[in-house]
Amino acid sequence: MSQYIPAVGIVGAGPSGCYLADAINRKLPDGRIDIFDRLPTPFGLVRGGVAPDHQGTKNIARQFERTLGKPGVRFLGNVAIGRDIAYRELKTAYDVLVITIGALQDRRLGIPGEDLDAVYGSGQFVAWYNGIPDGRDLDPRLDGKSIAIIGNGNVALDIARLLGKTPGELATSDLCAHARAAFEAARIEDIWLIGRRGPVEASFTTAELAEFGELSRVAVLVDPSQLPQAMPEGLGDEQRKLAEKNLEILRAYAARGAQSERPVRIHFMFNAAPLAIRGDGRVRELVLTHTRVEHGRPVPGGETFSIAADTVVSAIGYRSTPFPELPFDAARGTVANTQGRVEPGVYAAGWCKRGPQGVVPANRADSLAVADLILADLATCGASGKPGGALIDSLLEERGIRPVGFSGWQKINAAEIAAGQGRPREKLARIEDLLTAAQG
Ligand SMILES: Cc1cc2nc3c(=O)[nH]c(=O)nc-3n(C[C@H](O)[C@H](O)[C@H](O)COP(=O)(O)OP(=O)(O)OC[C@H]3O[C@@H](n4cnc5c(N)ncnc54)[C@H](O)[C@@H]3O)c2cc1C
Structure with missing residues (x-):
């Protein structure tokens, strides 16, 4: 040396x-x-x-x-x-x-209509609710009844869960004030979770999936015909274990039925690939096609159909x-x-x-x-x-x-915790506010 x-x-x-x-x-x-x-x-x-x-x-x-x-x-x-x-x-x-x-940086869907108003990447959307300065002013449109979230990973589940929670269920979170206000004002009734592949290939984890079962105002809708009776051949040990645990939870959701008294529905839709986003300036509809999975990859080819969507969030990687x-x-x-x-x-x-x-x-x-x-x-x-x-x-x-040095960060941290007033913290989401707090 x-x-x-x-x-x-x-x-x-x-x-x-x-x-x-x-x-x-x-x-x-x-x-x-x-x-x-x-x-x-x-x-x-x-x-x-x-x-x-x-x-x-x-x-x-x-x-x-x-x-x-x-x-x-x-x-x-x-x-x-x-x-x-x-x-x-x-x-x-x-x-x-x-x-x-x-x-x-969000990966793009690469389909027509992706640049319509009210279509967001999950990175932008998450930065907004988590108070990252780049996302602070996104002000996403949550004024419609239906939101489609594309992706079957934990980020998609996070977004659906947060939208599904009541203000009381969010009370112990550090969701930023601007996002809390927007979530409270939102009137979303249908949250679609769309996976291009099947439940066996989904990458979300079991603990996150199980959390939906605890949401007081949410009905979780799973079509039992989308859940396989038997595991496909050729899965690695880890994927098989994850898929078995996830399927058990999805079957329990399917068995619960409609729970029609609940005002918010989270719909799992597997084997559906988005083809286009349509709208009149802002998004109104998501056009999809059914898929089958071959060698772990989605192969489109089924009939085309559409769902109403007033907002679309894509959570397909970065x-x-x-x-x-x-x-x-x-x-x-x-x-x-x-x-x-x-x-x-x-x-x-x-x-x-x-x-x-x-x-x-x-x-x-x-x-x-x-x-x-x-x-x-x-x-x-x-x-x-x-x-x-x-x-x-x-x-x-x-x-x-x-x-901003370490002591500057400690001052920001103290200021945010103090502003939390019972919550873990109230984040400062603008660069100028963070720099002011860093000066103490
Ligand atoms: C929405 C979301 C939710 C997640 N939830 C969980 C969870 O619940 N549990 C879990 O275990 N994992 C979770 N993960 C995964 C976890 O966040 C990642 O594994 C981890 O953050 C990756 O760490 P990293 O340091 O490589 O990247 P990052 O965490 O992204 O850190 C990169 C850093 O580099 C900085 N940077 C970027 N460009 C520059 C530049 N030009 N100059 C200077 N600095 C720069 C950024 O500001 C950032 O601070 C989640 C991921 C996402 C996207």
């Missing part, structure tokens, strides 16, 4: 960046780690993606907070790479650079947003990398490396593996004695940018 202590820069203070900072800090306790985020707040999708009524999942942020507060680790919030500091400049500053920018000069795999929508190596001295971890799959803890193993790779490379190449954060500090100063 070189006599130099390597200067490490991490771009993105989400789970992957925090797990990485922790792993490198443990292995190189004398090293200096700078962790950047484009937002004044850390924790990525733990703050901005995880559903506001899943506070238990958000507790992991406390562990990340301990990492950001460690000596040798520096949080630089409100610094967007590609806008405030160039990738090239980071490479000049740091011996080791790790890209952990996640995947924030792509990373590259900044200039970052090697990027446009087909996969990820940072171009070979098992975490991007180019000499540059690495990637988390969703921007693997694609948008896996829960928060899944990023830990990934970050640990990349940290091992970094240490192995440093052992052979050594650190080159780059200037590290001092160079970045002078560039930021020249450009009049004041990063």
Whole structure:
């Protein structure tokens, strides 16, 4: 190992960046780690993606907070790479650079009508209700009776569940005030959950599926003829286990029947591929075709039909947003990398490396593996004695940018918790408010 202590820069203070900072800090306790985020707040999708009524999942942020507060680790919030500091400049500053920018951009459906009013990507929609500044002003149209959510993952379930909950059921959440007001004013009666494949291929998890059963005003409608009698051949162990548990719950929902006294209906519709979104300026109808699943893939070919939909949300996955000069795999929508190596001295971890799959803890193993790779490379190449954060500090100063440090985040955190008044917190959702709170 070189006599130099390597200067490490991490771009993105989400789970992957925090797990990485922790792993490198443990292995190189004398090293200096700078962790950047484009937002004044850390924790990525733990703050901005995880559903506001899943506070238990958000507790992991406390562990990340301990990492950001460690000596040798520096949080630089409100610094967007590609806008405030160039990738090239980071490479000049740091011996080791790790890209952990996640995947924030919605994948498009690629069907006619996608740009009509009241059609949203789930990333935008979730950013809006979770108080991420980019989404704050989305103001989605929830003024109709029917909403179609396309996708069969947990994000689709999150959106349906939040819309289905009563204000009382949301009282212990940190759903932002603007979203609470919009949900209370909404008069949605039908929520469609549309999967291009069948219930066996759905990627939502059993705990999330079971939560629908606890919603007081919601009838969950499942057509029993869509549930297979027997498991298809060729499933892996994990998929089979998940599918068996999910089918058990879906059968229980199907057995409940219509529950017609309940004012909100969540309809599961499997094996249905969207073909077009139609409307008169805003969406009014979703046109679909039945599918069958062959080798795990949906094959359209059944008859065409349509459902009334006043709002459409697509929850079909995400792509990373590259900044200039970052090697990027446009087909996969990820940072171009070979098992975490991007180019000499540059690495990637988390969703921007693997694609948008896996829960928060899944990023830990990934970050640990990349940290091992970094240490192995440093052992052979050594650190080159780059200037590290001092160079970045002078560039930021020249450009009049004041990063939000860890103490700034602590002030934001305290202000939000105080504003919660019985709720976990009331998030500040505008950059200027966050920056004011960071000043204390
Ligand atoms: C809607 C939704 C709900 C989810 N719910 C759950 C759940 O309930 N439980 C669970 O375990 N998992 C959940 N997940 C998955 C979990 O959020 C991810 O596994 C995890 O957040 C991925 O971590 P990451 O660090 O790779 O990316 P991210 O969490 O996206 O973090 C990336 C960070 O990089 C920053 N960044 C991006 N570009 C730049 C730039 N140019 N300059 C500086 N910073 C930048 C971003 O601001 C962000 O803070 C959910 C995901 C979504 C989308």
